[in-house]
Amino acid sequence: MRKIALALALTLLLSITLLPARAQLPDFIQHTDCEVDLTGETITIYHFGDISGSFAFITQPLLAGLADAIAFYNANGGICGATIATDNRDTGGDPAQTQAHYDYYSTLDPKPDVMVLYASADAELLRTQVEEDQIPVIISAGSVEGLYGEDGRTPGWIYATNPLYGDQIGSFCDFVAADPMDMYADEPVIGYISWPGAFGQAAFTPETIAYCAEQGVTILETPEIFLPTDTDISGQVLNLTDAGANILYTNTLASGPFLVAKTVVDLGLEDDVRLAGVNWALDTSVGLLSRTSIGSDGLPAVNGIVGSLPFQWWSEVNQPGVQFITEQADANARELPTRNIAYILGFTLVDFYTELYIQTVNRVGSLDAVDGAAIKETMDNIDYSPLGMYNISFAGGELRAVTENRIAMMGFANADMSGLATSGDDALKIPRDDGTNIYVPVLVPLTDFAPAPDLRPGGE
Amino acid sequence: MAASIRPSGVFDTQYTQDIALNRTRGEKRQMWLAFGLLLLVPLLTIEGPIGAWLNSIQIGALPTLWVGLISRIAIYAIAVQGLNMLMGYTGQISLGHAAFMGIGAYSAAVMARELGLPFWVAVPLAALFTGVIGLLFGIPSLRVKGFYLAMATLAAQFIIPWVLRYPLEPLTNGSRPLEVPAPLIEFSSYSDYSASVTNGTPSSYIFQRNPSFLSDVVRVTTVSSGAAPRVSVSTRSGQTLLTTPLTDGQDNVIGLQFIASGEDIYIITAEPAADTLYRLDVRVNQAVNFSQQNAMYYIIVPVSVLMFLVARNIIRSRVGRAFISIRDNDLAAELLGINVFSYKLQAFFLSSLYAGLAGALWAFDTGTLSIDKFTLTLSIEFLAMLVIGGAGFPLGAVMGVTFISLLSQYLIPALLPVLNSFLPALLPFINAVNLQAALSPTLFGLAIALFLIIEPRGLAYRWEILKIAWKIRPYAY
Amino acid sequence: MTALTNFYTGYKRELRWLLIVGGLVLALLLLQPLLVDKKVSRMMMTTVTGLLVGGVYALIALGIVIINKASGVFNFAHGLMMLFGAMLFYSFFSVAQVNPLAAGALVLATALMVLTMGGRDSLRNPRNLALAAVAVVVLTALLSVQISGFQLIRAVIGGLVGAVLIGLCVERFAIRPLIGQPLFASVLMTLAVSEIMLGLTQMTWGSVEIPLQIFAGLNSLGIPTPIRFEDVIDGNITIRTELVITFILALVAFGAFVAFFRYTSVGLAMRATAENQELARSVGLRVRFILAIAWGIAALLAMVGGVLQGGATSLSLNMPALALRAFPAVLLGGLESIGGALVGGLIIGLVQEWANFLFPGTQAGTELAPYVVLMLVLVVRPDGLFGEKRIERI
16 A cells, blocks of 8 residues: 555656656766776775664665666666676664774775765764775765864865765855845844764854854854654754744754654744754655654645755756656656655766776776775866766865755645645645655755855864 | 693692693793784785785785784773673673773873873873773762662763763864874984064975884974964975964874875975964974884784783782672672772772773774764673673683674674575565664674573683693593 | 771761762752743743653653562663564554464464463463463454554554563573573673664664654544643743653553552562562462563563653654663662652653753753762662662672
8 A cells, every 4th residue: 555655656756757768878978988998897886884774764765776876887888898886784873883894895805996985973983094095985975074184174085975064054054144035034043953973963063153153144052962863852942942043953864854843843833943954854755754743734844944955856857867867766666765865866976986987997097907096086186967966076186075055945746746835735645554644745946056155164 | 620620740839830820831832822923913914014925926815804803802802801800700790881991092082182192101091090980980889789880880881971972072072073193102303493484474394204114293383473374295396295274382293194105305384374473393203103004903912912911910819819709709708808898999990991991092093083982882792792701711801802703793794695595585574674784783682692591601611611621631521 | 998998987977968968059059050041931841741751761660670579680671672562563553454474473472472481381281272272363363354443453452462472582581591690690681682672673673763653643633732831921831742641641551550469469479479489489379470470561561661652752773772761760769669660750751851951952861860860879879769778788
């Protein structure tokens, strides 16, 4: 029954995006030409992260995206003929496991040329080690400490394909200050409520507070903290609203933003408080969890959450990259929960790997000659947009994170899939067995791509 | 146990022989041989000279993984040895051992960062400091024992990380990771340079490094009237290796990795803000850098062996016998005139000291600390290691740690594909993706449970029995 | 060190009073500035929420006390027994069609465990076998039946059966083999059991939190969610309805188990066994049987606590941490005292909520305050508020 419901949701989503299927690497994907034929070789994507813990909502779709992309690219020539493979390991969110897995990967013979990580905490833990072992690492988004060290000015070997978390809250403050849709109070006050640890606390720094204050947006001095496994955070939310917060910003994912939104609804504060968050907060996973808590307008609690969207989204159907990824997800019968942020990132990662290896192999002459240092050199100078979904450039090696960002808002599809629902009555509802409904989350970009402010410590 | 069974012809003629740790020359030789082999391991990997040579003549080298694995086993063995002191000998349960290891790690890191202490001073100081904190939490042992004491240490396991995370945040970085300075032993400063400059003029200092296997540590200190200058390091050809802002009045250590990278001439340039008066001191010291390659191995393993010997020695002393008497019957011990409270506190002190030492070594070995490492899970893991290895045997700690480490490093990855191939098909409710994370607690719990039921005295006891069986072979008794 | 000990033993009483008075003065001095700018309505709300949260703590503490009274074991696996039981409940609650084979296997395993609770002899008794067979058939049928609206009842039955199975299995395979071994063996064994159960939970349900929708229909029943009181003194008071219902149900469960102890013959036998095992055996009570029942009941309590907590919030791997926080409640109330479990639970709930309220942004309520209470209890009054004074002092 649940499967049928999801399939129904799927077909509805597809009805707006359906395009004739193509068998070849689409024309809009423009890789550098191969100068060396790698047929018979294998290039492995080494990836380890929290696949079963609190990041599972994100990491399992990531694996799906990787798998679908690898299948497609291998069927269409691989990387200059080389077969792409993956080697995934699960840490369950345990730092000891991270270290054990890293030891395993870093002592492989030959050593991995490049690895993929997921959690900021893992990046921070391994920062000095990957530098020592000369293994570049690709991570989706990171904290200043993980990418640039404690002083914020020492670029390491870890590269993020999304803007820094601190910079994301900076662009959010820009948005609040401009307030083009007149949704914020005259004196916006942000209460920061997040998980403890590297990821959750990454956006709460003296620099971000100072920057936002310059834009006329106050960030309350005392942040609130809850655990990924916490289940009642009404005390934390009330502490912030009592202190004057009218915006709650959360640097969490999946159940995190959902819990904040649910608590706001439970406490009846919907009209007083606006929700905002990091790029992970604007995700299908958050939208789907939220069906269990409905606000007074009849829509799930996270309706209207604002945050960063530094890449194209599923709903931007006139983008060729989006069309292509949607086709692929359809072809592999991926259900709605899998069609999220991480599927996009997993899929584009394979495309990025392809370009990264083509460029490196072209420069050094053979796959055997590719090592961590060679990949790093390519990475420093690359300027490439995987599937046209977002642009990856590290400014000649100066930067370790992409800076282009934009702000978007989450809403829910209306009954005829023509736009956003304004209330529970006209929303698209897919009934489930247990009496609840699934609402289909939709993201709406509110600004164009623009560089996020640079809020690393030590800047002028 | 095994002590009573000896090769024929070996007799004690003096009391000192009776309590000697190694009774025969053979035992002594075995020990040195094992220690020597252990020290050879890094050299035999592909990164070591012998291993590289062996590999080049097609014999093959040891896996590089072993160096890290043995280092970790050695560090944990120290911590578990400490727990053994408390639990195995004195009979007091601790559920907070990981928190004490955390204190050691963080205090070592803070001493090195804030006070600039070299690691060979910071490590023992951190261990002592942890011992003192351990005393503090040992005080309830004066009123309560057994389960109540387990509760006190459980409280410690939560209170200590909280204190590290929140009130001490300025020192420990709270939830964020804490970078630990590289473990260095610095020698002569072979070049000194100091300059007073005004009005924002940049000043440069060129130095030529001595060709040697030692690393060079560039220490820059500034005093300035306004914002501290930025400092960059570049090569002769003008390639900038790094640029970093300085903090006034602090000893800024820069450029370790770059200097070690093989060029011979470097230029250090200070770029001040406009109209700033500043004074710049540059010192270049030669140093042994233990964070390089496998150098830390040669600190950790000998220290671990040393601490093992110390523990073995303590146990046969007056203190050790007092510990054991408290474990066996505390009331009787009191009646015999043993100051139970004092000895309990000593056990707490020693056990925390060991944990602190392990933590401090861990800090300098990994280079990055996170509070999430020192949780209740790790404490339970330590308990499990001790029980599996054999509480009350000096060798128990080492065996338990090795067993659990090998379990997670080799057995689980080997078991996973096998289980994945049939388990989800057999029991449809099991999700293959979840299996990997679930396997480690399941096997871990099973290992503890089985040992508790089948061999509560642990591997070390089994080992003793094996040794006796070997010695009296071919007779059964 | 010896001088220190002598000083302590010489001035024990004075030192203790100094500690208590000093602590109180310090606490007041510290708290006073924190309280100045707080709203009175928030204080009232914190107090009410704290008491409500404490209900579940009391239920957990009761389970721990029962095991401790009956068998002298401190059950660190209680948190995972909660989670595991609640997860089973969730499975029967959320699945449209239960596989009759799976349901049958579960019921059969439970029946076998119950039958052999006091030894294998009862397997030879045809009357017992017939009863068990009937029970198996009826329960399996109930569990696999598919009627809409029947889910909750099915889940309750499934959860109860599952909880009994868990409790009996833990007792049989983990605790019983350890009889005669030192205390730390049993502590470690419960830790090992909780690791195994953690693994099994992750294997089956993953590590992701799961919403348990047992209170989803409250709104349609006309019960307001949340309960709001507008403008009380200087602000609104909002109480989550789920918490109120959880609290009431927890108290009902608590009361039911206390009544069971007081008024049923099995309950009396359990109390007798708890008093003195040797004596109980000599008057003909089957101690093994009693121990098994105690574990079964504790597992039931754990399941009820888990379902209530999961319904009020959601099912997550955080539940074991919740049970750890009940240990301070147990010690505060006194290890052997059932009433103490209630009082201790409520106090820990209050302390947690107030700490969260007074020290924002530090997780003080969940990570610190209960353990500070624990430390204080150990130093000041190790027997707890209502415990028997029988700690051996040295």
